[in-house]
Amino acid sequence: MSLAPANDEGSSESVAAPPPVNRWWRLMDTRVGIVPVPVFVVILAIIAVYVRSGVVPSDLTMNILILAVGGFACAEIGKHIPVVKRIGAAAIMATFVPSYLVYAHVIPVPLKDSISTFAEQSNFLYLFIGSIIVGSILGMDRRMLIGGFVKILAPILAGSLAAAAVGIAVGTALGLGLWHATFYVVLPVMAGGVGEGAIPLSIGYGALSGHAQGDLLAEILPAVMFGSLVAILLAGGLNLLGRRRPLLTGNGNLQPGEHDIPLTGEDAPRFTPDLQTVGGALVLAMTLYFVGALTQKFTGFPGPVTMLFLTVLLKLGRVVSPRLEQGAYRNYQFFASLVTYPLLFAIGVAKTPWEKLISAFNAPTIFTVLATVGTLVVTGFFVGRAVNIYPVEAGIIAACRASQGGTGDVAILGASDRMMLMPFAQVATRIGGAITVTLALALFARFGT
Template sequence: MQVSQNTAVMDRAVQDKAVGTPRRSFLSVWWALVDTRIGVIPVPIYAILVALIAGFIATGKLPTEICMVIAILAVCGFTCAEIGKRLPVFRNIGAAAIFATFIPSYLAYNHLLPDELFKVVTDFTKQSNFLYLFISAIIVGSILGMDRNVLVKGFLKIFVPLAVGSVAAGVVGTLVGMAVGMSAYHSFFFVVVPIMAGGVGEGAIPLSIGYAEILHVPQGDLFAQVLPPVMLGSLTAILLSGALNFVGKRYPHLTGEGRLQPAGDDDLHPAAHPEMTGASAVTTLAAAGITAITLYLVGLMCHRLFGLPAPVSMLFLAVLVKLLRAVSPELQEGAYVVYKFFSTAVTYPLLFAIGVAMTPWDKLVSAFNVPYMVTIVATVATLMGTGFLVGRKLGMYPIESAIVNACHSGQGGTGDVAILTAANRMQLMPFAQIATRIGGAITITVVLIVLAHIV
């Protein structure tokens, strides 16, 4: 893996021996190997885990306890990501996130994963719903760690590029669909709208139910039609967001590296977070973690009582907590460190789990025909391009504004994770949730009202 690093350590060990220092060449090489990692896993530990997983599978009984699941997801997720990170050119446009999501989807669909491993990962992902633990940590941590002025202004501004981008994408996508041989009706209602509906659970399913009631067609047939654009739209958004990350490195003035707009003076800012030290650090991190879980559970209760999606409720609660300064700077620091931990250590294992359990490869492949692909790419590109231009006009960083708009065309919460991972901007998760959840809900509501009036 880091061959040059290992070579340098070996050379240093030889030099130490030559000048009479204690002989530590073997230990130095071993430490260098331990400090060489695949993702976050030291290489020797990685080798041991691979051997253990293979051994358990060979014995015919793969344990289902959480330690086993964590080991499987870590090894498989970081392996897929590592492959993507080492591909020339493609590594610059989000290949790590794409590989961590779609390689396991392909393997699962073609039964190339061991049956026991597939079952353990699928059962854990669906039963534990740990996607929402991840989103809770990311949303609460990023909001509490965000500049307060940027938070207020960003939440007010982000709806403008989102709204303008949605209208522009609807028009352009429909016109392109017509140009490649589809009807305006089919292009708009069955290709363009599903892309911006907010994913699968909050988008494609309620959209297909609404279509079924209005058109008097079986909901299952309609769901099969609207799902492929959701999948391919999310993949397109991942690729384009990865490309924008590369553009940001070439043209730094276009990006805030995760900040939506220039920061003001405030009590806290992600770029200025000091390292947490001292005996109280562990307690603070634990307090921050349970705070994030509590806010999510309050959001879950709001969903049960009022029907508002739990992540959206949690998002607004976290914003309220930040605006009212209801938690101390120390706890805000702890929340930010929890966010950094989850974004660093949990993202790729989570994407692998999503790929195995929640990403149907056949639905993705079914959208790979020229008319669909051209229409979908045009829709997503217009949505992001409009976000770029409008965001710049409003004083926001254009790349960040475009990436938030990209999340409007993502595969729900799972798409947000993949898009922001490809863009290396997980700090934008609160704004991504607005684009996905609220933007998707508004899209579905408006479209169903329009369809009911024209049928």
């Protein structure tokens, strides 16, 4: 649990009240994440009643409660585990503890069904990613924006090529065979996740080889899942390195000299948005998301990438006012601070099958994935430094090449406390993944059949 007293101006202690009331207020100011302890207990009781009835509502109102208590409880545990708390244990616990609890049948079926239905049908992940992308881009210094996108391609490309070479060499040397190491371990790790990577690969492999798509997907998924876990751990390690060596990190800024729109100082008051502006910025973010979704529907080009490029154009063209930019940045702060752990909990329950993760735990696959993701991160780190990008940030973005799609990006950036890098992570995951899938299927057609 975390003690979170209010500031002096609004502190419960500054209000005259009888001692029992003050003690109760102190309890209400003690929180699990953001949830006051008494409210936390009441929510658990509410969930228990619904579970006992056999049906837990899968709507937004119920899942706000479920995901808040689940996500923040797991995160708080992670924040208090010695040593590993420094490498993103909060995000790791919020993702993988619920995955294991589902596997072990600790989470009751009605509760699991509620979370899974909500995660699948609400598109809440895309609300989160859209708000993070739009808010973080509009909060960047426009002079540094375009240079950042151009420069980040260097560590992404160099890391991908080096990781493919090293991973395939290690997998082949450990007895996986050139064919299996290439098409079922290394390339799937960098293919952009499950929906955008593993599934298209399995469909393509099946069409080209005549084997059942389901069997091929079962072979590919373990490497994808384990690769994402390794990327999360390494990103957390880079965050720790940045804390110990401050010169290696911009703390979320990509390049030296980059800064966000004014939040403090003399310029901040005239940019401070009212609630209507914050709401308008959220509507703007969702409008851009659906422009991307329609583009993907009619052209097949990834919707989040379209949204990203449109937001960059709006920023560079000064189409969005400073006040609306600040509103978008406030939305980014809200989602990054308050929604990340509940969302990761939902991802753990609905999209992270524990059995697929543990099926990757054989020595050759483990070392091959470690070599692949480790090479991605190390190469990105040093190439980023060579092109004047903070090496910690470059390594984290390179790690996103091994993420489990958009859900993996959230976990990696959550573990490294770098959610503002989401636009660059999407370039690494979506565009890098699409290129990897295309090349993998071309190579499979030529050499794999």
